[in-house]
Amino acid sequence: MKKKIAGWILLVSGLFVIFWGMYESYRIFTGQKEAPEIFSFEGIETPIQQGEMSQEEAVQKMIGEELKKFLPSDFISEILNLAAWSIFAMIVFFGGGKVSEIGIKIIGN
Numbered sequence: 001m002k003k004k005i006a007g008w009i010l011l012v013s014g015l016f017v018i019f020w021g022m023y024e025s026y027r028i029f030t031g032q033k034e035a036p037e038i039f040s041f042e043g044i045e046t047p048i049q050q051g052e053m054s055q056e057e058a059v060q061k062m063i064g065e066e067l068k069k070f071l072p073s074d075f076i077s078e079i080l081n082l083a084a085w086s087i088f089a090m091i092v093f094f095g096g097g098k099v100s101e102i103g104i105k106i107i108g109n
Contacts, residue, residue, distance in 0.1 A: 003106055010103030017096035025089050028082070039080040 027033040 003109065007103045007106030010106065011100050012103075014096045014098070014100030014103060017099065018093055021089050021092040021096065025085070028085055035078070035081040035085045037077075037081055038084045039077045041074070041077045 024033070028035050
């Protein structure tokens with residue numbers, strides 16, 4: 001009897017973990033919540049020496065300024081943070097599935 005109760009507890013807790021991960025993923029990907037910030041590239045700029053700039057440095061600076069017009073400064077960090085959350089969510093789903101599987105095996109015995 002105690003084994004069956006432990007099996008049910010494992011089954012329910014595994015399902016809870018899976019549904020929690022799904023709910024949080026839904027909130028993040030619909031914009032209701034921000035993804036956890038793991039990557040941040042704000043304030044990182046290539047240093048340009050004071051004084052005269054070479055033609056190559058001037059061209060690089062111009063290209064960088066033009067790219068900022070097309071891509072927001074936090075675009076890459078947002079994509080990386082969403083990818084990191086997706087990897088974490090897959091691990092959570094896998095772990096919750098394994099916990100539930102153990103609970104099902106215990107209930108079946």
